[in-house]
Amino acid sequence: MDNIAGRKPALGWAVNISVILIVLLWIFPTVGLLVSSFRTADQISSSGWWKAFFPTEQTEQFRTADPDGRVQDGDVFVVEGVIFENAEANIASWGTSSRDVSAYAPGETADLGDGETLTLNEDGTYRWTGNDEQISGRGQRFFVTATQPPEFTLRNYDNMLFGGSSDNISKAFFNTLTVTIPATIIPILFAAFAAYALAWMDFPGRALLIAFIVALLVVPLQLALIPLLKLHLSIGIGKGYLGVWLAHTGFGLPLAVYLLRNYMAGLPRDIIENARVDGATDFQIFIKIILPLSFPALASFAIFQFLWTWNDLLVAIVFLVDSSGDTTVMTRHIVELLGTRGGNWEILATAAFVSMAVPLLVFFFMQRYLVRGLLAGSVK
Structure with missing residues (x-):
C-alpha cells in the first residue's frame, strides 16, 4: 500500500533535506562571489566572505607621513598624523617589528633608540619624534592590529x-x-x-x-x-x-x-x-x-x-x-x-x-x- 499513487513516501523528509543541501551547495559559491565583490583586497586577504557581516580583527602595515612635513618642537622634530579614516576602527595593539606586531597597547610609546620615539593612540593618531637625522627617509614603519566594523564598497564595480x-x-x-x-x-x-x-x-x-x-x-x-x-x-x-x-x-x-x-x-x-x-x-x-x-x-x-x-x-x-x-x-x-x-x-x-x-x-x-x-x- 505504500506505493499507491498520491501517497507520500515514508522517507520524504530525507528527500527534502537532500534537495535543500544540494541547493545550498550550489548557492554558497555564488553568494561568496557576490559578497567578495563588495569587499576590499585587505578584507578578502584577512577573513572569509562569511565573516564580512561581523567585526573582524586585522593586522595592517602603516608608515608615518612624509618626514618633509615635520615640525620642530624644542630640540626634537615631530611628525603627526592619523592612520584610520574610519573613526569606528578599534585599535587592539600595535608594534614596530613584524616579529612582534602586538608589542604595545594603544597610547603607549615605543622607544626606537637614541631618543627616537613613536606613540600611537587609540583614536588612530600618532606622534613620531626624533632628531634631524632620525626624522627622514620614507617614514617610520609600524604594524597595527585593529577591530574593523563591517565595510562594503562599490569601488570594485566602478x-x-x-x-x-x-x-x-x-x-x-x-x-x-x-x-x-x-x-x-x-x-x-x-x-x-x-x-x-x-x-x-x-x-x-x-x-x-x-x-x-x-x-x-x-x-x-x-x-x-x-x-x-x-x-x-x-x-x-x-x-x-x-x-x-x-x-x-x-x-x-x-x-x-x-x-x-x-x-x-x-x-x-x-x-x-x-x-x-x-x-x-x-x-x-x-x-x-x-x-x-x-x-x-x-x-x-x-x-x-x-x-x-x-x-x-x-x-x-x-x-x-x-x-x-x-x-x-x-x-x-x-x-x-x-x-x-x-x-x-x-x-x-x-x-x-x-x-x-x-x-x-x-x-x-x-x-x-x-x-x-x-x-x-x-x-x-
Missing part, C-alpha cells in the same frame, strides 16, 4: 564597469551580448521550421533524417572546430561575429531540432487537422498555431543556448578573438585577468559576478518554462 584601466570589463560585456543574442535567436529560427517539418510533414527519408540529427547530438564539437575554421577562412568569413554566430548555430541546431520536434509531435493532432480542413496552409499552421503552443520548448532551448553561448570560451577563441582585442568576450577577459591580476581577488570576484549576473537573470525569469520544455514528448 573600476570594472566605468574605469579607464585594462580591468574595465564593459566592452567585453557588450561584445558577449553581441555574440550571445544572435547566436540564440538564429538556431531557434532554423530549428523551429525544421522541427515542424519533421513532426507534421510526410516526405521520403524523414525517419533517417531524424536518426541523423539524434546521432549529431553525441558528436563532440571539438572535432569540428579546426575544419570549420578552415571552411570559414576559405569562403572569406574569417574570424568575426558572423563566423562565431554560424558556429554556435551549427553546434546548437541538433539539440534544438530534437527538442522542438519532440514537443511539436506531442501537440493534439485534431488542432492541426481542423486547421487544414479550414484551408490553412502549412506556413499559417506553423505561425498561428504551432509557434504559440510551442513557446515552453522554445524558451527551454533559448535558456540552454543562451547559457552555453554566454559562458563559452573555446568557440570564441577559435572563431572570434583577434590580436587587437576589440572582440574579446567576458570569458576571455576573465582568463586574462587571472594572468595579470591573479592575486587581486576583489577584481576577479567582481568580474566573475558580472559575468554570472545576466545568465542568472535569464534563468530566473524563464525557469518555469525549463522543465515543461525538457519533458516535452517524454509522455503521451
